Amino acid sequence: MEDVLIVGAGPVGLMLACELSLAGARPIVLEKRAEASGLPKANGLGGQIVDVLDHRGLLDRFSAGSPFSGRAPGFPFGAVPLRFDGIDDVPLRMLLIQQPRLERLLAERAHELGVEIRRGCEVRDLAQDEEGVTLDTGDGPIRARYVVGCDGARSVVRERAGIAFPGTSEADGLLFGHFKADIKVFESLEGEGLEPGWNRRPNGRVLLTSLQDGVLIAGVRAPGAFTEEEVSLADFRAAVRDVLGVDVPLGEPIWMSRTVAQGRLAERYRTGRVFLAGDAAHLFPAGGSALNVGMTDAVNLGWKLAAVLRGRVRETLLDTYEPERRAIGERTLLHSRAQSAIDRAEGEDGAALRELLGEVFAFAEPARHLAMLLHDSGIQYGSPGGLDGVAGGSDGGSPGTAGDGGAKDGGAVVGRFVPDLVLEGGGRVAELMRAARPVLLDLGGGAGSAALLGDDWIDVVRARCDDPPADTLLIRPDGYVAWAGADGIEEAARDWFGLATAR
Secondary structure, eight states: OOEEEEEOSSHHHHHHHHHHHHTTTOOEOOOOOOOOOOOOOOOOOSSSHHHHHHHHTTTHHHHOOOEEEEEEEEETTTEEEEEEOOOOTOOOEEEEEEEHHHHHHHHHEEEEEOOOOEEEEOEEEEEEEESOOOEEEOOOOEEEEEEOOOOOOOOHHHHHTOOOOEEEEEEEEEEEEEEOOOTTHHHHTTTOOOOOOOEEEETTEEEEEEEETTTEEEEEEEEEOSSSSOOOOOHHHHHHHHSSOHHHHHHHEEEEEEEEEEEEEEEEEETEEEEEOGGGGGGGGSSSSHHHHHHHHHHHHHHHHHHTTSSSSSSGGGHHHHHHHHHHHHHHHHHHHHHHHHHHOHHHHHHHHHHHHHHHTHHHHHHHHHHHHHHTOOOOOOOGGGGGGGOTTTOOOOOOOHHHGGGGTTOOOTBBOOOOOOOOOOOOOGGGHHHHHHHOEOOOOOOOOTTGTTTTSEEEOOOSSSSSSSSSEOTTTTTTTTEEEEEEEEHHHHHHSSSSOOO
């Protein structure tokens, strides 16, 4: 029997495979496509996943040749621009990387870690029992202890597992594509009052922009733009002309698609031994958050599955996955729906709404708050509650020991992504997280760490830094602080990471 079968070799499935392999599990990735897709469905990453790539030592590799990597200078929020100039503590980080390159680099990393990727393997059905899950594929049945559906919006895993996917679909469709074009197209259209970005007209909107030389990104959002039929260049040009009243020289298409924005959240993220992550678990109608939330789903689940498979912790640790990640999914769905509503509002009312919000967003506090939402740093995880139950929340409070004791010393960071402290000698906390193992970071002279020195999984690091948030930080492999402070550190380590084992 295999350890874990991951259905879907997109960024979420590949990220999960890397995390599982780093933590000592043996995943197999099943992908129905015979070859990796060359469609640039996404043009970059934004949010906490950029910090995670830094934690894994992958950020330099993934950002090589990127037109931008770093703190975001601004970001559109529902067609209202956010500007972060002069705000020092904005967490939002961006990495411009097209999805085909992202998938190629993740696949390369997975191969380096010994992950098997089976392409051209389509999953048709599943059945599970108390011991494992059997997938029915075109190549015959395959069985594993756990299955994770990373197979997107039309997830076969979600459907066959009987998990509902309630939500809404927008009435207006979207045509979207990349075209080989001289970027001077913008100059030729200046007389028509067109600008880079979304151009609004009474009967729709047209997007014209570019992120690389020679490639025009175009989109049309209008009533009736979505059908089940494959989009043609003639269709695309006609839709642009219907909205703008003029022809736009789009050039030769690289790829084109029709879609409709949806806001959905799976009724459950888990049923028995079957889990969901990424678009199989949630769809967001706006905001560019899908890859960030999906890939961090994978990082949250990976170390927990591996720890259970290796017998380090009880299986009840897996009960923490859904409440932690569903809280993120719910919050992201909330702000992405708000963005979609802001963007859809038309006429004088819509213009007034966007103008007034633009004035509000120009203040530092609203801009900072929205940046935290976009980054995924606005939610504070709860504790495992002795692994008898778990509750996540915006204030970090939950039943159990960690949520209570952490507040005595460094409680503000408990349940949050660890700050990237600069340590004495120039090192950073991110550099301690390369191996995807728990880290006990002793910043206060050895308090509370002696009992954990015999554990062969928890890395104990003694260091110093300016203005530490607590004298001791117990950091989960996914970068979240499980505990802060000396009191209760052993109990928190036992709850999250199991009993210490002799070297």
